[in-house]
Amino acid sequence: MTAATTTAQPITPELRTWIVEQASAGTTAPALIESMVRSGWREDVAVDAVEQVLRRHLDQVAQQQGQPPAVPVPDLALDDSPRFLDAGDRQVEVLMSMANPRVVLLGGLLSPGECQALIDAARPRMARSLTVATATGGEQVNDDRTSDGMFFQRGEGDIVQRLEERIARLTGWPIENGEGLQVLHYRPGAEYKPHYDYFDPAEPGTPTILRRGGQRVATLVIYLNDPAKGGGTTFPDVFLEVAPVRGNAVFFSYERPHPGTRTLHGGAPVIEGEKWIATKWLREREFK
Numbered sequence: 001m002t003a004a005t006t007t008a009q010p011i012t013p014e015l016r017t018w019i020v021e022q023a024s025a026g027t028t029a030p031a032l033i034e035s036m037v038r039s040g041w042r043e044d045v046a047v048d049a050v051e052q053v054l055r056r057h058l059d060q061v062a063q064q065q066g067q068p069p070a071v072p073v074p075d076l077a078l079d080d081s082p083r084f085l086d087a088g089d090r091q092v093e094v095l096m097s098m099a100n101p102r103v104v105l106l107g108g109l110l111s112p113g114e115c116q117a118l119i120d121a122a123r124p125r126m127a128r129s130l131t132v133a134t135a136t137g138g139e140q141v142n143d144d145r146t147s148d149g150m151f152f153q154r155g156e157g158d159i160v161q162r163l164e165e166r167i168a169r170l171t172g173w174p175i176e177n178g179e180g181l182q183v184l185h186y187r188p189g190a191e192y193k194p195h196y197d198y199f200d201p202a203e204p205g206t207p208t209i210l211r212r213g214g215q216r217v218a219t220l221v222i223y224l225n226d227p228a229k230g231g232g233t234t235f236p237d238v239f240l241e242v243a244p245v246r247g248n249a250v251f252f253s254y255e256r257p258h259p260g261t262r263t264l265h266g267g268a269p270v271i272e273g274e275k276w277i278a279t280k281w282l283r284e285r286e287f288k
């Protein structure tokens, strides 16, 4: 290939074609970047170009297969592999990250005291969990979800507010785009069978649900206590199980409402002890 060595280094149609052809023939992204750097490209520019071209290409392929278009999603600043992320009033540990599906495990998003305070505030308000009924846009009791739950209002109380600010800081996503924090309580035997958090576009009730802020695009499941056995969060498509550890949180995002995101996940049955979590869902736009 030939590449311009000027500072502008535009992504020409020829370069696009070359990147897509090479990638389709099995060349990895790092090898593509290396080859561009050898022919005079600045490394950061080459990285951006390869990412942009391949992302657009994959989106086109997905849409040709009938998938909905990808939308921007919240993400964490992990490009330089930091050990900690700045959550404003707290440093949060990065314990694990995965690119596809995008899953990041955070340590110490909440202090032990904050976890207990959330449980105490939620406990008197718990009722059998409802899930959104995608058929109608209303709510329903769901046999796949045998936990008890409640919702806080957005900004309700000091700790909820603090947590929302931390999440906004970490994800770069506006507080207004968040649904109210949900607290769930699982007793032994209770579980939440594998599901997707986005709303299924094929369901008749979905357009009604989407009027309040569009699709869900990311989830944080925050562990408020340590169940003795069971109760992990599973991602069956990638054989991942996250251990529920007090104060930790698993973040995952999904850029289109489609199983291709591999964000199928569930709460495994609690075997011994009990499990308390808080779930934060982030929408595309302001959630009203």
Ligand SMILES: O=C(O)CCC(=O)C(=O)O
Pocket: 184, 192, 197, 221, 231, 232, 233, 234, 265, 266, 267, 268, 277, 279
């Ligand atoms: O209980 C868990 O670990 C997962 C909870 C969950 O998937 C949800 O609240 O949407």
Ligand SMILES: [Fe+2]
Pocket: 195, 196, 197, 219, 265
């Ligand atoms: Fe979920």
